[in-house]
Amino acid sequence: MSEWDPILFQLGVGAITGFIVGYALKKIMKVLIVIMGIFLLALAYLQWNGIIKVDYATLIGKIENATKSLLGESTPLISQITANIPFAGSFLAGFYIGYKKG
Numbered sequence: 001m002s003e004w005d006p007i008l009f010q011l012g013v014g015a016i017t018g019f020i021v022g023y024a025l026k027k028i029m030k031v032l033i034v035i036m037g038i039f040l041l042a043l044a045y046l047q048w049n050g051i052i053k054v055d056y057a058t059l060i061g062k063i064e065n066a067t068k069s070l071l072g073e074s075t076p077l078i079s080q081i082t083a084n085i086p087f088a089g090s091f092l093a094g095f096y097i098g099y100k101k102g
Contacts, residue, residue, distance in 0.1 A: 022097065
């Protein structure tokens with residue numbers, strides 16, 4: 001049974017960590033979506049009243065660049081996760097459950 005201890009430990013830690021990350025990520029995403037919505041409504045209101053002029057092409061370009069840089073930085077994380085299959089599998093299961101509960 002001692003040969004199973006490290007694997008069981010990885011499974012347990014992965015599931016608990018995945019649940020916490022999934023739950024927290026969903027809560028954070030909800031707050032960020034509300035903040036982004038308020039910001040965009042404020043921009044639309046200020047533009048409607050002629051107070052500011054928004055260059056939407058530049059704004060969309062900045063958002064696309066930020067998204068690409070975030071996705072590009074996740075590659076080392078993915079290779080690290082795939083190195084530990086038991087941890088990764090239980091992490092993903094825990095993440096899914098945590099995200100659904102959040």
